[in-house]
Amino acid sequence: xxxxxxxxxxxxxxxxxxxxxxxxxxxxxxxxxxxxxxxxxxxxxxxxxxxxxxxxxxxxxxxxxxxxxxxxxxxxxxxxxxxxxxxxxxxxxxxxxxxxxxxxxxxxxxxxxxxxxxxxxxxxxxx
Amino acid sequence: xxxxxxxxxxxxxxxxxxxxxxxxxxxxxxxxxxxxxxxxxxxxxxxxxxxxxxxxxxxxxxxxxxxxxxxxxxxxxxxxxxxxxxxxxxxxxxxxxxxxxxxxxxxxxxxxxxxxxxxxxxxxxxxxxxxxxxxxxxxxxxxxxxxxxxxxxxxxxxxxxxxxxxxxxxxxxxxxxxxxxxxxxxxxxxxxxxxxxxxxxxxxxxxxxxxxxxxxxxxxxxxxxxxxxxxxxxxxxxxxxxxxxxxxxxxxxxxxxxxxxxxxxxxxxxxxxxxxxxxxxxxxxxxxxxxxxxxxxxxxxxxxxxxxxxxxxxxxxxxxxxxxxxxxxxxxxxxxxxxxxxxxxxxxxxxxxxxxxxxxxxxxxxxxxxxxxxxxxxxxxxxxxxxxxxxxxxxxxxxxxxxxxxxxxxxxxxxxxxxxxxxxxxxxxxxxxxxxxxxxxxxxxxxxxxxxxxxxxxxxxxxxxxxxxxxxxxxxxxxxxxxxxxxxxxxxxxxxxxxxxxxxxxxxxxxxxxxxxxxxxxxxxxxxxxxxxxxxxxxxxxxxxxxxxxxxxxxxxxxxxxxxxxxxxxxxxxxxxxxxxxxxxxxxxxxxxxxxxxxxxxxxxxxxxxxxxxxxxxxxxxxxxxxxxxxxxxxxxxxxxxxxxxxxxxxxxxxxxxxxxxxxxxxxxxxxxxxxxxxxxxxxxxxxxxxxxxxxxxxxxxxxxxxxxxxxxxxxxxxxxxxxxxxxxxxxxxxxxxxxxxxxxxxxxxxxxxxxxxxxxxxxxxxxxxxxxxxxxxxxxxxxxxxxxxxxxxxxxxxxxxxxxxxxxxxxxxxxxxxxxxxxxxxxxxxxxxxxxxxxxxxxxx
Numbered sequence: 001x002x003x004x005x006x007x008x009x010x011x012x013x014x015x016x017x018x019x020x021x022x023x024x025x026x027x028x029x030x031x032x033x034x035x036x037x038x039x040x041x042x043x044x045x046x047x048x049x050x051x052x053x054x055x056x057x058x059x060x061x062x063x064x065x066x067x068x069x070x071x072x073x074x075x076x077x078x079x080x081x082x083x084x085x086x087x088x089x090x091x092x093x094x095x096x097x098x099x100x101x102x103x104x105x106x107x108x109x110x111x112x113x114x115x116x117x118x119x120x121x122x123x124x125x126x127x
Numbered sequence: 128x129x130x131x132x133x134x135x136x137x138x139x140x141x142x143x144x145x146x147x148x149x150x151x152x153x154x155x156x157x158x159x160x161x162x163x164x165x166x167x168x169x170x171x172x173x174x175x176x177x178x179x180x181x182x183x184x185x186x187x188x189x190x191x192x193x194x195x196x197x198x199x200x201x202x203x204x205x206x207x208x209x210x211x212x213x214x215x216x217x218x219x220x221x222x223x224x225x226x227x228x229x230x231x232x233x234x235x236x237x238x239x240x241x242x243x244x245x246x247x248x249x250x251x252x253x254x255x256x257x258x259x260x261x262x263x264x265x266x267x268x269x270x271x272x273x274x275x276x277x278x279x280x281x282x283x284x285x286x287x288x289x290x291x292x293x294x295x296x297x298x299x300x301x302x303x304x305x306x307x308x309x310x311x312x313x314x315x316x317x318x319x320x321x322x323x324x325x326x327x328x329x330x331x332x333x334x335x336x337x338x339x340x341x342x343x344x345x346x347x348x349x350x351x352x353x354x355x356x357x358x359x360x361x362x363x364x365x366x367x368x369x370x371x372x373x374x375x376x377x378x379x380x381x382x383x384x385x386x387x388x389x390x391x392x393x394x395x396x397x398x399x400x401x402x403x404x405x406x407x408x409x410x411x412x413x414x415x416x417x418x419x420x421x422x423x424x425x426x427x428x429x430x431x432x433x434x435x436x437x438x439x440x441x442x443x444x445x446x447x448x449x450x451x452x453x454x455x456x457x458x459x460x461x462x463x464x465x466x467x468x469x470x471x472x473x474x475x476x477x478x479x480x481x482x483x484x485x486x487x488x489x490x491x492x493x494x495x496x497x498x499x500x501x502x503x504x505x506x507x508x509x510x511x512x513x514x515x516x517x518x519x520x521x522x523x524x525x526x527x528x529x530x531x532x533x534x535x536x537x538x539x540x541x542x543x544x545x546x547x548x549x550x551x552x553x554x555x556x557x558x559x560x561x562x563x564x565x566x567x568x569x570x571x572x573x574x575x576x577x578x579x580x581x582x583x584x585x586x587x588x589x590x591x592x593x594x595x596x597x598x599x600x601x602x603x604x605x606x607x608x609x610x611x612x613x614x615x616x617x618x619x620x621x622x623x624x625x626x627x628x629x630x631x632x633x634x635x636x637x638x639x640x641x642x643x644x645x646x647x648x649x650x651x652x653x654x655x656x657x658x659x660x661x662x663x664x665x666x667x668x669x670x671x672x673x674x675x676x677x678x679x680x681x682x683x684x685x686x687x688x689x690x691x692x693x694x695x696x697x698x699x700x701x702x703x704x705x706x707x708x709x710x711x712x713x714x715x716x717x718x719x720x721x722x723x724x725x726x727x728x729x730x731x732x733x734x735x736x737x738x739x740x741x742x743x744x745x746x747x748x749x750x751x752x753x754x755x756x757x758x759x760x761x762x763x764x765x766x767x768x769x770x771x772x773x774x775x776x777x778x779x780x781x782x783x784x785x786x787x788x789x790x791x792x793x794x795x796x797x798x799x800x801x802x803x804x805x806x807x808x809x810x811x812x813x814x815x816x817x818x819x820x821x822x823x824x825x826x827x828x829x830x831x832x833x834x835x836x837x838x839x840x841x842x843x844x845x846x847x848x849x850x851x852x853x854x855x856x857x858x859x860x861x862x863x864x865x866x867x868x869x870x871x872x873x874x875x876x877x878x879x880x881x882x883x884x885x886x887x888x889x890x891x892x893x894x895x896x897x898x899x900x901x902x903x904x905x906x907x908x909x910x911x912x913x914x915x916x917x918x919x920x921x922x923x924x925x926x927x928x929x930x931x932x933x934x935x936x937x938x939x940x941x942x943x944x945x946x947x948x949x950x951x952x953x954x955x956x957x958x959x960x961x962x963x964x965x966x967x968x969x970x971x972x973x
Contacts, residue, residue: 006137007330007708007709012705012706012708013703014705018705022432023436026435026436030436033462037458040452040458044452045820053454057454088332088706094428095333098334098428098429102429102432105433105468109440112461112465113440113458115461119457120454120457122452122454123454124452125452
C-alpha cells in the first residue's frame, strides 16, 4: 500500500478507545443514573432510611463528579490512566474538545440530578 | 473559502471514458418489473422515502377525521370504537411507519452521496428492510378498514391491552406488526452504523464528517439501544396474550407498570431518534443558505452526542403520575430539564450561523421551513420544560396540553425539517426543482395551519380536556377552541396538498435542476449517477466543494480514487473508522430476488401468526430463512481478485475478515442489539421482584432445581466454546477437505441447544410452570431468549458447514464462520449470565 501525499502512514487509531474517550463524560453520567436509580430502588425496597438513600446519592455523585473534573482538567492523562490506547491526537484537536465539552455537560447533569437528593426526601410516594 | 490549486491528484492524467460506461453497466437499475430487485440506494431510497411520505398522508387523513369528529360537541361523525382505532393507528403510523422510516430513508438515500461512497455496505440488507417495512406497514395500516385495528393508543398500555380487556386480534396486529417493523428499523440501523463509520471517503476523518452523518450515526446507535426494550415488551405482551404467561397481570405477580417502563425506555429516546436526524438536516441547510461554515461544529457534535445519551435518562417523566418515590420524581424531572441544554446549544449555533452570514442568508422555501422549525420547536421545547416540572405535569397529564406539546416538538422538530429537506435535496434526488412560488404557499399554509390547530390545544388542555375522548359535552369552554383547531388542521392539510400537487408536477415536467443549485459545500452535490460519483474524492475539509472549486470536475473526470471498477463488479472503498484511511475494497451484491422473497415471507410469517394461522406461518418462516440463506450465499466472495490499485499508487486488498471487515462490524452491532434486549429482560426480572417480592416465588412454588442442572448447562456451553475455537484453528486450506471442522462446528451448535434444553428441563421437572405466576414466566422467558440465539446459531452453523463442504469456506475465506463464532461466544456469555441470575438470585434473596 502506498498513497504517498494522501494517506498518512502509521497504525490506525483504535475505534473503541476513541469512541470511549469521546463519550467518557456521558458514560459516567449513565453510570450515575444506573447506580442511583437502581441503588435507590433497592434501599427503598428494603425499607432503608431516607438518610441512607441520600448518602447513596452523595456517595455516588461526588466521586463521579470528581472523576469528570479530573477528565476535564487532564483528558490525556485520564485517558492513559483508563487504558485508552492508540488514541488520535487530542490536544487542541476537535476530538479532544468534543470529549471535554461532553464531560462538562455531563458534569452539569451529574450535579444537577444528584442535587435532587438535597431537595426531597427519598422513598416517600410522590403522590 | 479558499482555493487550493496546488493539491496533487490521485490520478493526475485523464481517465478513459470507457470506465464510465462500465460503471453504468455494472450499476444499472433493473428495468420493468425487475425494478423490485434493485438494491441501489438511489432507487430504494426513493421507494423508502416515498412510502414513508405515503404513511404521513394516510395518518394525516386519520388526523383530519379525528379533528372533524371533535370540531363540535356531541358529534357522532365517528363511533367511539372507530375513533379509538383511528387515534391508535394515527399515532402508531406517525411514529413507527412515518417518522423513524422517513429519517432512516434519508440516511439510505443521502449518506452514500454525502460520503461519496458507491453505496452503503449492505445494499441487500437495506432493500430487505425497506420491503419488509413496505409490506408490513401497508398490512398494518389496512387493519383500520376492516375493524381489526388496535384500540389501545400508540403506547398500548397494559392492562387495557391484555386479552381480558382487549379480546380479538386487534392488539396482536399492533404487537406483531410493530415488532416486525422494529426489526426492519434495526436492520437499517446496522447498515447506517457500519456505513457511516466504514465507507467514508479517504481523508474524511470523524471530525470532518458532515453533521448529518454524525446525527445519523447517533440515530442508529440510539435505535440499537432503545428499540430492543420495546421489542422485548411486545414479545412479553404477545406471549401473555397468546399463552397466558403473566408478565403484566398483578394477580399473578406481574405488573402493568413494567410495560410502561419498557415502552418509555424506548419511547422517550424515540422522540430524539426522530429529532436528531432532522436537526442534522437543518445543520446542513443553514450553512448553505448562509454561505458560510456552520458556527460551532464541535458544539453541535457535543449536543448530538449529549442529547443521544441524556434522552435515555428521561423515560420516567412519562410516568410521573403513576405513583413513584419522590426522589425518582426529582431525579427524572432534573434530567428532563437538563436535556434542554444540548438542544439549546444546537438552536443557538443555527441562529449564530444565520446572524454571522451578514445578510447573505437566503430566504427561500427550504430556509423558510428551517425558520418555521426554529420557532415551532423552540415553543415545543419550552412547554417540554414546563411538563418536566412535576407539579405542572400532575395538572396537565393526559390533557390536550400534552397533545399540543408533543405536536410542537414532533411536527416542528421533524416534519418542518423534512419539508425543508424535500425542497433542498429534491434537485439531487430527481434532477428537478420544486416550485419556489408554490413552496412559499405550502410553507405559509402549513406554518399558519399548524399554529392555528395546535396552539389553542394548550388552552384546551389547561381547561381540562383529556386526550383520547371521542366527543365532549357543549358549554364547558372547549367548543370554540376545538373548532379553531379543526380549521387549523384543514389549513395545514391544504399546505400538504399543495406540496403533493407540486411534487407530481415537478416529477412530470419540473424544471431541470442545475448540478449544485444552492452552492452547497458538501459531497452529495458532486456530479453523480447510479454509481454515485465517478471517482471517490480525497477529502481535506468539512466543505470540500467550497474549499476546492475544481473538485466536481476532478471527480467527474475520474482524477480521484477508484475511478473504475477494478474487480468488475459493484464495489466501494472501506476506510478506517477514525481517520478514514483506505483499508480494502468491499465487493457488494447487485440486484436479486432472494432478499425480496425473504422480506415478503418474513412479513407473511408475522401476519399469519397474528391471525393464529400457525402452520402457514411456519411454512412462510421456513421460506424466509431459505431465502436469507440463498441471499447470503454469495456474500463472501473470497480473496481471488487479489489487490487492486485505486489511485496514487495505493493498492488495496479486495477481501477482509475478522475485526477489520465490515461483516464483522455488522455482527458486533447485532450483538449489541441482542445485549440491549437481554439487559431489558434482566431489568424486567429485577423489576418484578422489586414490586412483588411476596410472589417471588409465591408460597407453594417449587424450589429452584438442583445446582447440578445449571452446572451441566455451563459445562455444555463451555464444551461448545472449546469446539468452536478448535474448529476455528482447524479450518482447512483452500481446496482442502477436512471432516473435523464441520463436525466441531455442529458439535458446538448442539452443545448450545443442549444447554438451553437442560435449563428448560431443569425447571420443568421441578414442577415450575410459566403460566402459574410471573416468576415462572420470567424463568422460562430467559430460556426463550437464549433459545432464539441458539436457533439462529444452528442455522448459521449449518450455513458455515455447507460452505465448508463445498469448498467455499477455508482458512482465509472465513467471514461466515467468524460471524457465527463471534455470535456464539456472545450467546454463551448471555446463557451463563442467565443461569447465574435465574438459579442464584432466588437462593440469595430467598
